[in-house]
Amino acid sequence: MYEEIPQNRPSTPLLDSIESTSDLRALDERQLIILADELRHYLLYSVGQTGGHFGAGLGVVELTIALHFLYDTPYDRVVWDVGHQAYPHKILTGRRDAMLSMRQEGGLSGFPKRSESEYDTFGVGHSSTSIGAAQGMAMAARLKGECRRAVAVIGDGAMTAGMAFEALAHAAHTKENMMVVLNDNNMSISKNVGGLANYFAKVWSSKTYIALREGSRKVLSKIPQAWELARKTEEHVKGMISPGTLFEELGFNYVGPLDGHDLPSLISTMRNMRDLEGPQLLHIITKKGKGFGPAERDPIGYHALTKIEPKRTLSEPKVKKLKFQDIFGQWLCDSAAQDQKLVAITPAMSEGSGMLKFADQFPDRFFDVAIAEQHAVTLAAGLACESLKPVVAIYSTFLQRGYDQLIHDVAIQDLDVTFAIDRAGLVGEDGATHAGAYDLSYLRCIPNMVIAVPSDEAETRLLLESAYQYQGPAAVRYPRGAGTGVSPGEQLEIVPVGRARTVREGSDVAILCFGTLLAECLDVANSLNATLIDMRWVKPLDAAAIEALIGTHELLVTVEVNAIAGGAGSAVSEHLNQQGMPIDLLQLGLPDRYEDHAPQAVQLQKLGLDSQGIRAAIDARLKR
Numbered sequence: 001m002y003e004e005i006p007q008n009r010p011s012t013p014l015l016d017s018i019e020s021t022s023d024l025r026a027l028d029e030r031q032l033i034i035l036a037d038e039l040r041h042y043l044l045y046s047v048g049q050t051g052g053h054f055g056a057g058l059g060v061v062e063l064t065i066a067l068h069f070l071y072d073t074p075y076d077r078v079v080w081d082v083g084h085q086a087y088p089h090k091i092l093t094g095r096r097d098a099m100l101s102m103r104q105e106g107g108l109s110g111f112p113k114r115s116e117s118e119y120d121t122f123g124v125g126h127s128s129t130s131i132g133a134a135q136g137m138a139m140a141a142r143l144k145g146e147c148r149r150a151v152a153v154i155g156d157g158a159m160t161a162g163m164a165f166e167a168l169a170h171a172a173h174t175k176e177n178m179m180v181v182l183n184d185n186n187m188s189i190s191k192n193v194g195g196l197a198n199y200f201a202k203v204w205s206s207k208t209y210i211a212l213r214e215g216s217r218k219v220l221s222k223i224p225q226a227w228e229l230a231r232k233t234e235e236h237v238k239g240m241i242s243p244g245t246l247f248e249e250l251g252f253n254y255v256g257p258l259d260g261h262d263l264p265s266l267i268s269t270m271r272n273m274r275d276l277e278g279p280q281l282l283h284i285i286t287k288k289g290k291g292f293g294p295a296e297r298d299p300i301g302y303h304a305l306t307k308i309e310p311k312r313t314l315s316e317p318k319v320k321k322l323k324f325q326d327i328f329g330q331w332l333c334d335s336a337a338q339d340q341k342l343v344a345i346t347p348a349m350s351e352g353s354g355m356l357k358f359a360d361q362f363p364d365r366f367f368d369v370a371i372a373e374q375h376a377v378t379l380a381a382g383l384a385c386e387s388l389k390p391v392v393a394i395y396s397t398f399l400q401r402g403y404d405q406l407i408h409d410v411a412i413q414d415l416d417v418t419f420a421i422d423r424a425g426l427v428g429e430d431g432a433t434h435a436g437a438y439d440l441s442y443l444r445c446i447p448n449m450v451i452a453v454p455s456d457e458a459e460t461r462l463l464l465e466s467a468y469q470y471q472g473p474a475a476v477r478y479p480r481g482a483g484t485g486v487s488p489g490e491q492l493e494i495v496p497v498g499r500a501r502t503v504r505e506g507s508d509v510a511i512l513c514f515g516t517l518l519a520e521c522l523d524v525a526n527s528l529n530a531t532l533i534d535m536r537w538v539k540p541l542d543a544a545a546i547e548a549l550i551g552t553h554e555l556l557v558t559v560e561v562n563a564i565a566g567g568a569g570s571a572v573s574e575h576l577n578q579q580g581m582p583i584d585l586l587q588l589g590l591p592d593r594y595e596d597h598a599p600q601a602v603q604l605q606k607l608g609l610d611s612q613g614i615r616a617a618i619d620a621r622l623k624r
């Protein structure tokens, strides 16, 4: 058990000899056990240097070794669900030294990525896709007559999403030869919640698991027969939790639960299962953060690790700016204290959405629905039908999972649901899979929606309350991280829906800012003596504010951290077109491509969405 993050690279002679998985498959069992310790130690070191996802990878060190030892990777396909646990996989598949570039500009992606390595068989980041993808690969092998195996590795949290069960049911129906490894550490990012989590939790205390844990090697060596016999006979004995029932009823051959850190048992069990006909499900029990004391004791806190900061001298107190999620969390508590009808929903992101304080103060009005974004939206619709006022706190990228529900269950029925959309825009190190690049585009086209785009912390609080008080479907979007340090105040005030605010009066050029690039836009407006308007709302647009600029300005510039296609600038363009108002319009935002991971400021700078870039784009347009 390690208690410290190693500051210097540990000695890992066996790991250093592994350049590909064929090197790993040449090792004997004793060496594999040594490799597990070296791999865990190196993982502590590398993530300590770079930051990134942490606890999940520590929990699958043995599983990763067993998979690459028993399966002919990369020919056999291994699909990691979410992929945040795939750092050991990357270390063993030729990227050990490159780990020091993890999540940095031009460096390794934080998730498996097909363009990064042939071992990364499927790009992930959003959860619960692994079973469907692995089934597709197994089905393709069958149709092409290839003898290729496919494995999905999915956590207990990811297993709570509907699409995981859609795939399980279909794989059982087509009887694919595939393996699903359920990595059950009884954790999501927070504690896992819901009926499925309770079902798994019974396993942890069940007689079966305790017996297996104590005598796993003896019991498991002839696992299919022994287990099947034990299960069938004991299943009817009272008090026996048969953890496999759920999956067996779906059509999987279930084996487990197994100690996922007992490498010899893991290897012998998986070897027995590897070539069995039909869909197999191996249920392993692991510990998130395994092998690192602080992470084992605090798996939530160590889900992800920020870079180990240089020790700050006492004279340099770190100035802590409030994050947008904290502004939301405080507003939620203040508004809930005033309005008993307020209830709040999160799909498994209570920490990241800033809801811990609300959950503590209003436990009866707080609902973590697990990784179930579709359900989160429809649940809110049901609550709103009964005149409660639900607030759905959800990352922009994950709201994409609940898009049909937002239209079909909320907007068409014009229900009073407020969407607090966090991680809108570019999110930095998580890269393209997590970018909140499209919500203005995908929401703006939906009738009945109103959409607010606050420009700083104070505006976020103001527009959250304004959207909440609006009687109908309303969305407020704000970015990952901290703002400019503007105090959000403590009042619960509102502003008129669809009303912009003029920040600066100028001439010739008018900049229409939609969101948190206001400071950058103000720099440029000052340098150009341009007009600057904080638009506040994408829908409805403040048409009067736009039309007042015609005739006194020669160029309108829209700025947003959203796809240009269909975004706020498009709304302005459509309006001017519909009104037959001729004026040059420059739309700045995210181009039609994916932005790779890098710090948010670097991403914005590369896209010309910093002050210099915005100024250069305007100069170029004016010179034309």
Ligand SMILES: Cc1ncc(C[n+]2csc(CCOP(=O)(O)OP(=O)(O)O)c2C)c(N)n1
Residues within 6 Å of the ligand: 056, 059, 082, 084, 085, 125, 126, 127, 154, 155, 156, 157, 158, 159, 185, 187, 188, 189, 288, 347, 348, 349, 371, 398, 401
């Ligand atoms: C669709 C979707 N919703 C939410 C998330 C955020 N998220 C990342 S990891 C995680 C928890 C996953 O739990 P589990 O599958 O049990 O993996 P563990 O971290 O326990 O290894 C969540 C909710 C996501 N990646 N995708």
Ligand SMILES: CC(=O)[C@@H](O)[C@H](O)COP(=O)(O)O
Residues within 6 Å of the ligand: 053, 082, 084, 125, 126, 189, 304, 352, 423, 427, 430, 434, 480
């Ligand atoms: C892997 C995953 O999807 C989450 O851990 C996500 O990376 C969290 O993002 P934030 O760090 O922005 O909360």
Ligand SMILES: [Mg+2]
Residues within 6 Å of the ligand: 155, 156, 157, 158, 183, 184, 185, 186, 187, 188, 192
């Ligand atoms: Mg888990």
